[in-house]
Amino acid sequence: MNSMTTSTINLSKKISDPSAVLCIEGVGKKFGTIRVLEDVDFSLRSGEVVAIIGPSGSGKSTLLRCINQLEPPTEGIIRVGDVVIDATKTPSKQDLARLQKKLGMVFQSFNLFPHLTVLENVSLAQRKVLGRSKREADDRSMQLLTRVGLAAKAGIYPSRCSGGQQQRIAISRALALDPEIMLFDEPTSALDPEVGLEVLAVMRELADSGMTMIVVTHEMRFAEQVSDRVVVMAEGRIIEQGPSKEVMRNPQNERVQRFLTAVRDR
Template sequence: MTDSTGETEYRVVADGVEKAFGDNRVLKGVSFTVQRGTATAIIGPSGSGKTTLLRTLNALDRADAGVIRVDDVEIDFATPTTKSEVRRFQSRSGFVFQGHNLFPHKTVLQNIIEGPVIVQKRPKEEAIADAVTLLDQVGLADKRDQYPYQLSGGQQQRVGIARALALKPKLVLFDEPTSALDPELVGEVLSVIKELAVEGWTMVIVTHEIQFARQVSNQVLFTDGGVILEQGPPDEVLGNPKEARTRQFLERVLNPL
């Protein structure tokens, strides 16, 4: 399906995605879509397949079966694929990890331009100009020449976001971006992601921050046992869930005592 500009309405289409690690079936025929310019939050208990699902969207974990399309690149994971096909698929998205994953021996600026220059072969001057703009956007313009160890956890995560955006991806993937942070640092990272949502970046966010998911997302997927049990607008899934398991999960998360 395309819109009036001729662009594909859906940025992501996943159909029947399967993934197992040994005898453990982590994803059991997962299907969903993500519209261009929207944010999708994936919530669910530990071990429900949230992170694995996210990683299949960038082929960091290669699905065993199912079809995934990101922007204009589609892969049927039940059939053999070449390395170049996988690289093209991966180039459509940027990934923000739980633990920052910054190069400790490189400065903030060097971390951000690594992908554009080394992987995308873009001119270094262009990559630096983009990086400076992104650092200003995430509130770290004065940290460009510092090293990761000189930054707080929240600042490191904001660098990680800038690094992902520097690739100019069609899709930005966030794997529990605040889970490794002290509580007092969570807000600064969530505020950056909220700004990205307002700007119309297409995002899929695995998160345990339920109120954040309600505020930032256009769609919520609730996963459990390797399947999507419920999906829809946040007001429905989080405010008036249809499934008993969703209600049970939300009650435990929102009222832990």
């Protein structure tokens, strides 16, 4: 029996949800001697929207980056579909490529190419990663830009778009690769509150359409009203999780109570 099969069997013993499309077991991350994640266990079902909240520096963004291997974890196992990444082994390029094709990521910063038009920004990765023709990629891009209300911006450059529009373009670019799971890393944190509402509206529509999503956010209303489950992190650990309204309205952990009181009283 090969090591990947063994890892999958061990993982399934600990995380019993058969509908999980993402499973994390015992994930930890160190930067030198500084530990930023410790013994994180987590699973995600198809169609589920999970909001990850918690104080700054609690490891929320690092967890997302470990999932998509932008920051390889130093401990633990991550499974996305049939791809298993064991932190004790160097993953193959093929496994990394397969894993990253299953995941779309939207960052705090938009990371758009300034010398490409909006349409070209959304189409480029489709041609490079999925091998689509220019016509196929452009057709798909226009479908997605229409979905986020930006079809009229297709021929202009990102610098002529507002911050909210640029983030919606970034969401379209991630969706264009047809990921199974979307990861959002505080997508509204760099935006004015009013502009951020445009982005949250798009994310709400994605959730309503059945997209599987993990959202690291400081938007408490979004966490309560849109997500199915809230996960609260502090000091690199998950300290509470459960149905969104239960966690947000009646947290059981004292640290979570203090955090939610602080963010609501600002």
